[in-house]
Amino acid sequence: MPRVPAKSSAGRSSAEKPPRPDPRALLSWYDRSRRDLPWRAAPGERADPYSVWLSEIMLQQTTVEAVKPYFHAFLARWPSVAALAAAPLEEVMKAWAGLGYYARARNLHACAQQVAFERGGIFPREEGDLLSLPGVGPYTAAAVAAIAFDAPCVAVDGNVERVVARLFAIDRPIREAKRDLREQAQTLLPAARSGDFTQALMDLGATVCTPRAPRCDLCPLAPACAAALRGETERFPVKAQKLDKPxxxxxxxxxxxxxxxxxxxxxxxxxxxxxxxxxxxxxxxxxxxxxxxxxxxxxxxxxxxxxxxxxxxxxxxxxxxxxxxxxxxxxxxxxxxxxxxxxxxxxxxxxxxxxxxxxxxxxxxx
Ligand code: SF4
Missing domain, CATH: 3.90.79.10 (Nucleoside Triphosphate Pyrophosphohydrolase)
Structure with a gap:
């Protein structure tokens, strides 16, 4: 019996090479469908680096909904990096209670003090300089550089990893393919609007390219998505073998x-x-x-x-x-x-x- 290539909803076969994803399509979608988040600048406005940094530290390993009340409370109490730096560590730790991963709160305070006392209250703009701050790892550095300063980098969080794994049908579990995923994401970057682009990828992963039942019918990248074209969206990202926690x-x-x-x-x-x-x-x-x-x-x-x-x-x-x-x-x-x-x-x-x-x-x- 002859083998028939799998058909996608778009009617393409898996034998066809997908076109390159179009970042302009994603940006247009973002302009229409972006999430309204308290740390985000309004369309056309510059993001506040302090708010971006604060939210990104809080969002490490924590959901958007859990972070929102803490973000509001911190900003109301310590509206600037100088105010946060001047606060006693004990008070910051108490305000953080319930958000988990408490090393973040200590690093948050240490970072605020470094920015306020050693950098005149100005956050560095470059990804490499941001990386030297306490509690700022590669993801957070890329997020702050892109979102606050429009630096040409993509912040690859779990949502973005899933989108990229599907777009390019990456055939390895995420934890083995992290570098590849970052490099592929970087190839998508448009010449301008890096910050919006990174947030657009995050929003796409959070609202359309969801872990289960992605809404490919709403996705601006569907014409170029290898997983969708193969009709295999649920297969990607490839599942890793589960390791039980001790x-x-x-x-x-x-x-x-x-x-x-x-x-x-x-x-x-x-x-x-x-x-x-x-x-x-x-x-x-x-x-x-x-x-x-x-x-x-x-x-x-x-x-x-x-x-x-x-x-x-x-x-x-x-x-x-x-x-x-x-x-x-x-x-x-x-x-x-x-x-x-x-x-x-x-x-x-x-x-x-x-x-x-x-x-x-x-x-x-x-
Ligand atoms: S087409 Fe579907 S699987 Fe591909 S990126 Fe869009 S939502 Fe995700």
């Missing part, structure tokens, strides 16, 4: 006395660095919950609460056993500890994991 365990100790709870501050570096916590053990794969009491911050009648707290970090899952105790009077001194009135726990800027612990212990309501 499970770590640990314990947290919730002790209350006279209407206050014992908290401490985690070391500045590492997981949840600088954030408030209920005294906790290290989180380890080989942690033995039956020996957890040996890590308690003081002698007390510790009671294990039913049901562990589960939390997922980027590289591991955590199961935290919770122990609770009530003391008739607080000890006069506990190294690195402080007693926080229960009514003020919500002002402590607890990270999400510790909020879950507080909820499980009945100290705050969900």
């Amino acid at each position: 499970l770590r365990r640990g314990a947290a100790f919730v002790v209350t006395s006279g209407g206050a709870a014992l908290l401490r501050t985690r070391p500045p570096r590492g997981l949840l660095g600088g954030m408030s916590e209920f005294p906790s053990t290290p989180f380890r794969v080989d942690f033995d919950p039956s020996r957890a009491r040996a890590h308690a911050p003081m002698a007390a009648r510790w009671k294990e609460l039913p049901g562990a707290v589960e939390h997922v970090f980027t590289h591991f899952s955590l199961r935290l056993t919770i122990f609770a105790a009530t003391l008739p009077a607080p000890p006069p001194y506990i190294e690195n500890g402080r007693w926080t009135p229960l009514a003020r726990l919500s002002e402590e800027g607890l990270p999400t994991l510790m909020r879950k612990v507080a909820i499980r212990a009945g100290l705050i309501v969900e």
Whole structure:
């Protein structure tokens, strides 16, 4: 039986080489269909580098919807990079609480101080210079350079990777093809409007070229999309083999006395660095919950609460056993500890994991 080349909705066969994607078509689509985001400049206006940088740091590993309230709150409280640089780190960390990946908040503050105190409050325009700032990696440098300064570069986030993988039918999982994807994206760049182009690719990935059921009928790049022309949009990006996250365990100790709870501050570096916590053990794969009491911050009648707290970090899952105790009077001194009135726990800027612990212990309501 003769083999028939696959037909796409556009009626082309997979044997035909797709034409080059037309960046002008994408820009026209963007002018009609761009998302209205609080950190974006209005059409024809220049973007504010501070807003672009702030939003891009917040958007690392975080959704647009989760970022919006934090972006508004930060901008209202610290409307310029100089204001953010002058703020105490502790206040910035508290304002960041709940957004996760807390190293970003420390780097955000360090970066603001570098820009404000060493660069006269002016963000560098070049991708290479931006890369030298704390917390600014290749993606963020490209995004700020392109969006704030129209530098000729494309910021390749997860949405853009998906679009490019489909456009060029890249036959490897994204994590193996990152360099290729960046290079292919760069070949699409038009001579002008780099910032709009990068945001157009992001918007296309977020609203049209979605992970499931992409709306190729609405896509300005469909005539040049290899995956669509082959009728194989769902096959791209090629799925990587799933690696299970390792499970770590640990314990947290919730002790209350006279209407206050014992908290401490985690070391500045590492997981949840600088954030408030209920005294906790290290989180380890080989942690033995039956020996957890040996890590308690003081002698007390510790009671294990039913049901562990589960939390997922980027590289591991955590199961935290919770122990609770009530003391008739607080000890006069506990190294690195402080007693926080229960009514003020919500002002402590607890990270999400510790909020879950507080909820499980009945100290705050969900
Ligand atoms: S044609 Fe379809 S698969 Fe290709 S880029 Fe557009 S939305 Fe994505």
